[in-house]
Amino acid sequence: MSTILVIDDNPAVATALEVLFSLRDFQTICAESPPDGLAILARQRVDVVIQDMNFRADTTSGEDGAALFRTIRARFPELPVILLTAWTHLESAVELVKAGAADYLAKPWDDHKLLTTVHNLVELSETRRELARRRSDEDRRRTELEQRYDLRGAVFADPAMERMIALACQVARADVPVLVTGPNGAGKEKIAEIVQANSAVREAPFVTLNCGALPSELIEAELFGAEIGAYTGASRAREGKFESADGGTLLLDEIGNLSSNGQMKLLRVLETGRFERLGSNRERQVKVRVISATNADLPAMIRAGTFREDLYYRLNTIELRVPPLAQRADDILPLARHFLAAGKQLTADAREALRRHTWPGNVRELKNALQRAALLAAGPEITVADLALPAASPVPSPSPSDDTIDRAAIEAALARAGGVIAQAATELGLSRQALYRRMEKVGIPRE
Numbered sequence: 001m002s003t004i005l006v007i008d009d010n011p012a013v014a015t016a017l018e019v020l021f022s023l024r025d026f027q028t029i030c031a032e033s034p035p036d037g038l039a040i041l042a043r044q045r046v047d048v049v050i051q052d053m054n055f056r057a058d059t060t061s062g063e064d065g066a067a068l069f070r071t072i073r074a075r076f077p078e079l080p081v082i083l084l085t086a087w088t089h090l091e092s093a094v095e096l097v098k099a100g101a102a103d104y105l106a107k108p109w110d111d112h113k114l115l116t117t118v119h120n121l122v123e124l125s126e127t128r129r130e131l132a133r134r135r136s137d138e139d140r141r142r143t144e145l146e147q148r149y150d151l152r153g154a155v156f157a158d159p160a161m162e163r164m165i166a167l168a169c170q171v172a173r174a175d176v177p178v179l180v181t182g183p184n185g186a187g188k189e190k191i192a193e194i195v196q197a198n199s200a201v202r203e204a205p206f207v208t209l210n211c212g213a214l215p216s217e218l219i220e221a222e223l224f225g226a227e228i229g230a231y232t233g234a235s236r237a238r239e240g241k242f243e244s245a246d247g248g249t250l251l252l253d254e255i256g257n258l259s260s261n262g263q264m265k266l267l268r269v270l271e272t273g274r275f276e277r278l279g280s281n282r283e284r285q286v287k288v289r290v291i292s293a294t295n296a297d298l299p300a301m302i303r304a305g306t307f308r309e310d311l312y313y314r315l316n317t318i319e320l321r322v323p324p325l326a327q328r329a330d331d332i333l334p335l336a337r338h339f340l341a342a343g344k345q346l347t348a349d350a351r352e353a354l355r356r357h358t359w360p361g362n363v364r365e366l367k368n369a370l371q372r373a374a375l376l377a378a379g380p381e382i383t384v385a386d387l388a389l390p391a392a393s394p395v396p397s398p399s400p401s402d403d404t405i406d407r408a409a410i411e412a413a414l415a416r417a418g419g420v421i422a423q424a425a426t427e428l429g430l431s432r433q434a435l436y437r438r439m440e441k442v443g444i445p446r447e
């Protein structure tokens with residue numbers, strides 16, 4: 001229940017307001033003088049103050065009321081205040097209202113208007129309190145994260161990114177496969193590094209294979225090794241990445257490029273730890289933590305018959321979705337500062353342009369833009385022109401992270417948020433409108 005403090009020396013006014021609000025489920029406390037009112041504010045939580053402008057000591061000038069208002073503002077900058085004033089003093093009330101979170105009504109007041117004003121201000125104060133609480137929670141969680149884990153110098157400020165990194169750290173210790181998904185240049189490899197750096201095998205080998213950079217026959221030889229003559233040009237026996245990574249971690253980048261034969265073999269290693277080199281019958285056994293990464297839409301590849309469903313479920317025991325940079329606008333400037341060459345500064349316009357750009361190439365594009373700008377900039381200042389951002393970036397295609405927010409994820413977020421849409425949207429890294437659209441799409445009623 002919200003609490004309203006009425007500070008008015010006229011008992012008739014106090015009683016009328018008390019009756020009005022008790023019918024609307026507000027708790028009303030009355031104070032007869034400014035000192036009494038301030039004492040109550042010091043003692044307990046109040047959501048809205050309704051104060052008179054004239055008190056006995058000085059009945060007409062409104063100076064007592066103005067002084068009270070200023071004191072409340074100074075001590076409780078966020079507390080909403082409604083000034084009740086005579087028509088003759090409206091002007092000075094307006095001046096005060098301009099000073100911040102407040103409203104005014106002329107006496108005699110209109111009940112309906114007063115209730116609406118109170119409702120609006122209560123909502124405002126709840127939102128502010130909630131924001132402040134969330135911010136301090138975030139700060140605390142962030143400090144904890146930085147103290148407990150090696151974040152590999154990752155820069156982030158967006159809550160969605162923070163949650164994802166916290167999850168990466170949390171699952172790092174478990175001996176389960178991790179799949180990192182997200183668009184080009186969003187930071188998938190960075191996240192994979194965080195998982196490795198906080199795992200139980202962080203001191204053991206960390207081997208990476210980029211499946212996107214090799215033709216499919218060679219990927220298999222790279223992964224599993226090959227004996228002499230196993231394929232054209234295999235002039236000597238070689239060990240594969242699984243052997244080199246034994247006891248440690250193997251990062252399979254661009255996993256969507258693996259051939260169907262390679263997928264089958266990979267599935268077997270993941271299930272049994274066993275495999276053979278190409279051109280050999282000798283079974284080998286390894287213990288490897290596999291992290292895979294992709295910007296491909298694996299579920300779509302499964303539907304198209306080009307990726308094995310059973311392998312997918314093996315790889316994605318834990319899926320870490322890296323949101324596109326455009327969906328975590330709060331990360332843009334911190335990242336830009338991070339990539340900024342020493343001694344260089346961004347002009348205000350340049351910062352604005354960075355925030356507005358849609359970043360189809362994500363963090364990598366941002367990094368390149370800043371490196372290029374640092375070379376082009378004549379002086380210490382980097383201007384919009386130096387950034388040379390493409391004038392109109394294409395509208396980014398719906399990202400996999402957005403598309404993969406399914407009904408269950410939305411329902412879970414709504415449940416955690418107690419049905420508060422704005423809060424669920426923040427948790428999912430969506431705007432309120434975007435969440436409504438997704439709810440409609442997956443058939444969750446708006447209430």
Ligand SMILES: Nc1ncnc2c1ncn2[C@@H]1O[C@H](COP(=O)(O)OP(=O)(O)OP(=O)(O)O)[C@@H](O)[C@H]1O
Nearest residue numbers: 153154155183184185186187188189190295363364
């Ligand atoms: N949060 C971050 N903090 C600091 N640097 C980052 C962050 N995210 C990405 N980077 C840097 O941006 C560049 C691109 O990131 P990364 O290689 O991890 O992206 P990716 O998603 O694996 O890209 P690709 O789709 O091309 O494989 C790298 O230089 C990386 O170090």
Ligand SMILES: [Mg+2]
Nearest residue numbers: 188189253293
């Ligand atoms: Mg990568």
